[in-house]
Amino acid sequence: xxxxxxxxxCYHAVSPTWEHRLSIHPxxxxxxxxxxxxxxxxxxxxxDAFRSAATVFPALERLGVSVQIFVCTRYARAxxxxxxxxxxxxxxxELGTMSWDELREHADRGVQIGSHTVSHSHLIRLSDAELxxxxxxxxxxxxxxxxxxxxxxxxxxxxxxERVRAAARGAGYERAFGLRERAFGLRDxxxxxxxxxxxxxxxxxxxxxxxxxxxxx
Ligand SMILES: [Zn+2]
Numbered sequence: 001x002x003x004x005x006x007x008x009x010c011y012h013a014v015s016p017t018w019e020h021r022l023s024i025h026p027x028x029x030x031x032x033x034x035x036x037x038x039x040x041x042x043x044x045x046x047x048d049a050f051r052s053a054a055t056v057f058p059a060l061e062r063l064g065v066s067v068q069i070f071v072c073t074r075y076a077r078a079x080x081x082x083x084x085x086x087x088x089x090x091x092x093x094e095l096g097t098m099s100w101d102e103l104r105e106h107a108d109r110g111v112q113i114g115s116h117t118v119s120h121s122h123l124i125r126l127s128d129a130e131l132x133x134x135x136x137x138x139x140x141x142x143x144x145x146x147x148x149x150x151x152x153x154x155x156x157x158x159x160x161x162e163r164v165r166a167a168a169r170g171a172g173y174e175r176a177f178g179l180r181e182r183a184f185g186l187r188d189x190x191x192x193x194x195x196x197x198x199x200x201x202x203x204x205x206x207x208x209x210x211x212x213x214x215x216x217x
Contacts, residue, residue, distance in 0.1 A: 007217065009044050010200040011045070012024075012050060013094060015094060018052075019203070020090065020091070020203075021202060022050075022202065023052075024203045033065055034063060042065045045067075048082050052096075054106065067110075068113070069113050070113075070115065070177075072120045073145075076098060076103060076145070081095035114153060118133065124163075124164055135173070136171045152174065153176040154176070154178075158178040160178055160194075165192075177198050199217040
């Protein structure tokens with residue numbers, strides 16, 4: 001069957017051993033992507049820039065799949081573990097994120113780098129000024145560190161509303177991604193590119209489930 005369009009996937013951490021809701025076994029990820037690539041042109045995105053994600057990049061390259069990392073700039077300064085309240089008590093080694101040096105290396109190999117804001121806040125709860133800082137400062141920092149334009153944003157937790165989408169546009173992003181669950185009912189129906197859905201997949205998702213998930217995204 002010929003590919004009939006593009007499909008954007010969202011992954012987080014990649015580990016054969018870390019039994020965490022945000023994690024997926026590398027072999028399962030590759031099997032999912034290989035199966036989905038038969039039907040769609042797959043774009044694989046990795047939120048939070050977990051260092052472990054890079055283990056599957058060579059396999060994805062071989063499958064001809066484009067890869068994009070969405071980075072929280074505060075953590076990239078030291079490659080620090082993603083220490084947000086939602087992940088308190090989790091394995092700090094597994095939560096390690098990519099430093100700017102690592103992100104530069106990936107960018108040089110063709111991986112796209114987008115913003116996941118500065119600090120991974122719940123954007124819909126922020127004041128206008130805080131929201132602007134999260135969106136603009138992270139974009140500026142990605143561009144300064146990598147020496148290339150940062151055109152795309154992934155909303156932390158996939159959360160966005162009309163005010164957040166307008167702020168993303170105002171900050172100069174060309175497109176912004178949510179998640180399928182969060183984007184439900186907001187399915188970029190205006191076609192403005194600031195509520196793009198992704199299928200987020202985790203270790204509990206079999207290959208057939210991933211196919212089903214992709215069909216409803
Ligand atoms: Zn995230």
